[in-house]
Each structure stands twice: as C-alpha cells, then as structure tokens.
Amino acid sequence: xxxxxxxxxxxxxxxxxxxxxxxxxxxxxxxxxxxxxxxxxxxxxxxxxxxxxxxxxxxxxxxxxxxxxxxxxxxxxxxxxxxxxxxxxxxxxxxxxxxxxxxxxxxxxxxxxxxxxxxxxxxxxxxxxxxxxxxxxxxxxxxxxxxxxxxxxxxxxxxxxxxxxxxxxxxxxxxxxxxxxxxxxxxxxxxxxxxxxxxxxxxxxxxxxxxxxxxxxxxxxxxxxxxxxxxxxxxxxxxxxxxxxxxxxxxxxxxxxxxxxxxx
Amino acid sequence: xxxxxxxxxxxxxxxxxxxxxxxxxxxxxxxxxxxxxxxxxxxxxxxxxxxxxxxxxxxxxxxxxxxxxxxxxxxxxxxxxxxxxxxxxxxxxxxxxxxxxxxxxxxxxxxxxxxxxxxxxxxxxxxxxxxxxxxxxxxxxxxxxxxxxxxxxxxxxxxxxxxxxxxxxxxxxxxxxxxxxxxxxxxxxxxxxxxxxxxxxxxxxxxxxxxxxxxxxxxxxxxxxxxxxxxxxxxxxxxxxxxxxxxxxxxxxxxxxxxxxxxxxxxxxxxxxxxxxxxxxxxxxxxxxxxxx
Numbered sequence: 001x002x003x004x005x006x007x008x009x010x011x012x013x014x015x016x017x018x019x020x021x022x023x024x025x026x027x028x029x030x031x032x033x034x035x036x037x038x039x040x041x042x043x044x045x046x047x048x049x050x051x052x053x054x055x056x057x058x059x060x061x062x063x064x065x066x067x068x069x070x071x072x073x074x075x076x077x078x079x080x081x082x083x084x085x086x087x088x089x090x091x092x093x094x095x096x097x098x099x100x101x102x103x104x105x106x107x108x109x110x111x112x113x114x115x116x117x118x119x120x121x122x123x124x125x126x127x128x129x130x131x132x133x134x135x136x137x138x139x140x141x142x143x144x145x146x147x148x149x150x151x152x153x154x155x156x157x158x159x160x161x162x163x164x165x166x167x168x169x170x171x172x173x174x175x176x177x178x179x180x181x182x183x184x185x186x187x188x189x190x191x192x193x194x195x196x197x198x199x200x201x202x203x204x205x206x207x208x209x210x211x212x213x214x215x216x217x218x219x220x221x222x223x224x225x226x227x228x229x230x231x232x233x234x235x236x237x238x239x240x241x242x243x244x245x246x247x248x249x250x251x252x253x254x255x256x257x258x259x260x261x262x263x264x
Numbered sequence: 265x266x267x268x269x270x271x272x273x274x275x276x277x278x279x280x281x282x283x284x285x286x287x288x289x290x291x292x293x294x295x296x297x298x299x300x301x302x303x304x305x306x307x308x309x310x311x312x313x314x315x316x317x318x319x320x321x322x323x324x325x326x327x328x329x330x331x332x333x334x335x336x337x338x339x340x341x342x343x344x345x346x347x348x349x350x351x352x353x354x355x356x357x358x359x360x361x362x363x364x365x366x367x368x369x370x371x372x373x374x375x376x377x378x379x380x381x382x383x384x385x386x387x388x389x390x391x392x393x394x395x396x397x398x399x400x401x402x403x404x405x406x407x408x409x410x411x412x413x414x415x416x417x418x419x420x421x422x423x424x425x426x427x428x429x430x431x432x433x434x435x436x437x438x439x440x441x442x443x444x445x446x447x448x449x450x451x452x453x454x455x456x457x458x459x460x461x462x463x464x465x466x467x468x469x470x471x472x473x474x475x476x477x478x479x480x481x482x483x484x485x486x487x488x489x490x491x492x493x494x495x496x497x498x499x500x501x502x503x504x505x506x507x508x509x510x511x512x513x514x515x516x517x518x519x520x521x522x523x524x525x526x527x528x529x530x531x532x533x534x535x536x537x538x539x540x541x542x543x544x545x546x547x548x549x550x551x552x553x554x555x556x557x
Contacts, residue, residue, distance in 0.1 A: 057432055058428050058432045074432065076428075076429050078429060087424075088300075088476060088481060088537070089421075090480060093421075093483070097418070097425065098422075099418065100418045100422055100430070101434065103418075104418075106414060106418065132480035
C-alpha cells in the first residue's frame with residue numbers, strides 16, 4: 001500500500017481485528033497525517049483502544065493493511081487505569097524509561113538529565129522529578145506519561161483516554177497542553193468519552209463503533225444521526241458560541257426496556 | 265568471639281558462606297523483577313521443576329549442572345511460552361509443568377534410591393556438600409546475571425513496568441522475558457544446594473519486598489534487595505552453624521525476621537508501598553496483546 005499524500009504518517013485500509021470472538025474492529029479505513037489533531041469517540045467496547053493499538057503497531061490486524069511511514073516515531077500515553085501506580089519509579093525514572101537505545105549504562109548521562117529536566121520544565125512539573133508517580137494529581141500523572149512519550153521526539157502522539165478520571169479543570173488543562181503540543185507541530189490522536197471536550201478543543205473527530213461511522217470536524221460529525229448510529233441512542237445537539245454541544249440526556253432505543261417500567 | 269570465628273577454620277563452612285552470601289545477593293537481585301512482575305509463583309514452581317532434573321541427573325550419574333541445567337532451562341522456556349501465549353490459564357499450566365516435574369523427581373528417588381547428591385539437601389539446603397565447584401558455579405552465575413541486569417537495565421525496567429509500550433518502542437520484550445526466565449533458572453540452579461528447592465522462592469521474594477518497603481525508586485530497590493539478600497545469606501549461614509539447623513530454613517527465617525522489623529518500622533508508608541505488589545499476580549508475564557476494546 002502507498003500513501004495518498006506526502007504528509008500521511010499512518011494509513012489503515014480495510015482493517016479488521018478480533019481477539020478470537022466477534023470482531024472488535026471491522027473494515028476500518030483511516031489516515032493520520034502530519035499535524036493532525038483527532039479524537040476517537042465511541043461507547044465502551046467500541047474498539048477505540050484497539051484502533052489506537054493498531055496505529056501504534058502493538059496489535060496486528062486479522063485482516064486489512066497498515067502502512068506506516070518508514071522511520072515514523074510514535075509516542076504512546078496509556079490509560080491511567082492501565083498503569084501500575086505502586087511500581088517503584090520516580091517521575092524522572094519513569095520519563096527516562098523511554099530511552100532504551102543509544103546508551104547501555106543504567107545511570108543517566110548529563111545530557112539525558114538535562115533533556116528530562118527540559119521536558120518536565122516544558123510541561124510544568126520540573127519540581128516533581130524525584131517524587132513517586134503515585135504521589136501526583138491526575139493531571140500531573142498525565143503530564144509524566146506525556147513527558148515520557150515526548151522524550152522519544154515523536155511525530156505522532158497516541159493517547160488512550162487522557163481525560164478520563166480527572167476533574168473538569170484538569171481535563172481542560174490537559175487539552176490545552178495538547179493544543180500547545182499540536183501547535184508545535186505534533187500530530188495527536190486520542191480516544192475519549194468526552195464529546196463536548198472534543199468539540200471544544202479538537203478540529204477532527206472519528207466516531208467509532210467497531211466500524212468508522214463518521215469522520216470530520218465536530219460540526220460535521222456531532223449530529224443526532226451519526227451519534228445515534230455510534231451510541232445506539234438519540235442525543236440532542238445544541239449550538240453554543242458556534243460549537244455543537246451534546247446534551248447528556250440519554251434517550252434509550254425502543255427495544256431497551258426501562259427498569260422502572262418493568263414492574264408497572 | 266573465638267566461638268563465633270571457629271567455623272571459619274573449616275573449608276566447607278567458608279565455601280558455604282561464600283555460596284550463601286552470593287546466593288542471597290543473586291536471588292535478591294533477580295527477585296526484584298520476580299516480585300514486580302508478580303512472578304513469585306513462577307519462581308516457586310521453577311525451583312520445584314528443576315528438582316526433577318536434579319533427581320534424574322543424580323540417579324543417572326550425569327553431571328548435575330548439565331542435567332538439572334538443561335531441565336531448568338527447558339522448564340523456564342516452556343513456562344515463558346505458556347504464559348505469553350496463554351495456551352491455557354498461565355497459573356494452571358505452571359502448576360501442571362512444575363509439580364509434574366517435582367513429582368517425577370520424588371518418584372525417581374523412591375524407585376531408584378537416594379544415590380549421589382543428598383535428597384534432603386536438595387529439598388531444604390545444606391552446606392555439607394558444598395565444594396569449590398559450587399563456589400565457582402555461583403560466582404559464574406552471579407557475574408553473568410549481574411552483567412545481564414547491568415547492560416539490560418533499561419530494557420528490563422521498561423519491559424517490567426510497561427511491556428506494551430516497551431514493545432512498541434522497539435524493545436524486544438519476548439527476548440527480555442526469556443532472558444529473565446533464564447536468569448531465574450540459572451539462579452535457582454546455582455543456589456539449590458544451599459537454599460533447597462522448597463525455600464528458594466522465599467529468598468527471591470523477601471529481600472525484594474523488604475527493599476520495596478524502604479524505597480520508591482527502582483534503582484535503589486535493586487541495590488537494596490541485592491544487599492539485603494547478601495546480608496541475610498551471610499547471617500543465616502553463620503546462625504545455621506551455631507544453631508545446628510539446616511542452612512535454607514535459617515536463611516529464610518533471618519529474612520523473615522528482617523521483613524517483620526522493617527514492616528513495623530516503616531509503618532503505613534511501607535505497607536502502602538507494597539500494597540500493589542500482587543497487581544500482576546494473574547498475568548505473570550503480561551502478554552503484549554491483552555484483550556482491550
């Protein structure tokens with residue numbers, strides 16, 4: 001497979017994945033280009049993390065093809081729930097973990113120390129370098145793993161649910177930080193459940209439920225029809241300050257029996 | 265004082281002391297990865313599996329290091345393959361492979377008698393049979409494992425903490441896991457004579473757990489666990505002589521006493537640090553692809 005444009009970093013064509021049972025992804029076509037800033041949205045179990053892992057290269061598709069630009073540097077920030085927070089690593093040890101090539105000695109060199117200090121300073125957590133990763137707030141923990149990914153000077157940053165489990169202020173702090181990184185030329189693809197956060201901060205959204213059901217700007221994608229096909233429920237969309245706002249008012253489909261009516 | 269130094273007059277004791285100290289250091293070092301990966305059960309199982317090879321080589325008159333070594337390496341790679349591929353449940357597979365091998369060892373001794381190396385020493389550890397070849401064997405294994413840990417420090421750390429991202433970052437995690445299993449098998453083989461197969465798991469787990477209670481830094485944990493293992497081996501071996509108790513149980517009891525002291529002294533902080541050590545217990549060697557959606 002060859003890329004359709006010179007700026008393409010990764011292209012998936014007809015990609016399907018399964019873990020032995022029903023397909024998790026079916027016939028997915030998706031391109032990630034340089035300087036892209038995308039959010040993958042969809043309900044739980046829709047295949048978001050698997051799609052991210054296919055882009056990363058840690059999951060091989062059962063069908064279809066994946067093209068990656070030769071030599072592409074990809075950074076990955078895992079879900080906070082997937083991290084072993086009791087593992088004995090300080091912030092600086094965690095960040096430096098990404099440096100496995102080029103130096104075989106266990107201890108960090110002066111230039112590596114300076115690099116880690118610079119990245120932590122850039123993300124506003126320099127003073128936390130010797131803290132254990134568990135002793136940080138949700139936003140600081142996200143920044144540590146972003147710092148680890150940035151140490152490899154990635155061209156594409158993949159993030160799994162960076163805004164889950166954090167308060168509203170931290171969520172916006174993280175998204176503003178990602179906007180800044182994107183402004184510096186980094187392509188970013190993240191998964192999320194936060195539709196309105198995506199509408200406010202991301203220029204490109206992919207709606208996924210095993211297959212790609214919509215792709216484009218928030219205005220193009222966050223429509224009642226696309227969201228109903230994605231989530232299996234009708235949602236109301238309002239417009240506020242020129243942005244679509246999804247009302248968190250779940251209307252179950254006709255075939256869903258409401259528990260409170262069951263005994264009536 | 266004279267009484268304390270008297271055992272040093274005997275060559276077998278000096279050999280045993282060197283082996284016990286190095287065995288403690290070696291198991292402490294490897295134990296850090298064993299504990300953090302939730303592989304304690306593998307360490308326990310592998311030591312039992314190697315007993316089968318020990319019995320076979322003792323009875324067939326084959327060189328112990330060769331016979332038990334080949335058996336141990338084969339068991340380690342088999343366990344590694346099963347846990348990564350998840351052919352069947354990892355804990356069930358390890359249980360079958362290792363206990364079957366242990367049972368084979370017991371059966372061989374029962375049928376053909378207890379010729380060659382001591383049956384009890386293999387199970388519970390003894391310094392009586394420690395010769396200069398055992399000293400050289402443990403020196404060689406300790407140096408080899410230390411080199412693997414030193415030069416593979418970064419890959420081992422990344423693979424232990426975050427195997428998926430490590431793999432995606434270019435670390436060959438399957439190779440790193442296999443190397444770790446071989447280091448574990450080598451450590452068990454080299455320390456079996458002094459510690460005994462039934463007690464090796466404790467020397468893998470206790471120093472690493474004590475070290476974890478004392479620090480939040482991986483590099484410091486590695487150094488502390490190695491030092492704690494060496495000290496418990498040294499002290500345990502001396503006590504073993506003076507109390508006339510087998511070396512394996514004495515070394516483990518010294519480690520357990522140290523654990524109790526550190527547990528009491530570090531209080532809530534220590535308990536909080538070790539609270540998540542069983543996190544990986546159901547996935548001893550986390551495969552690269554789990555089943556995310």
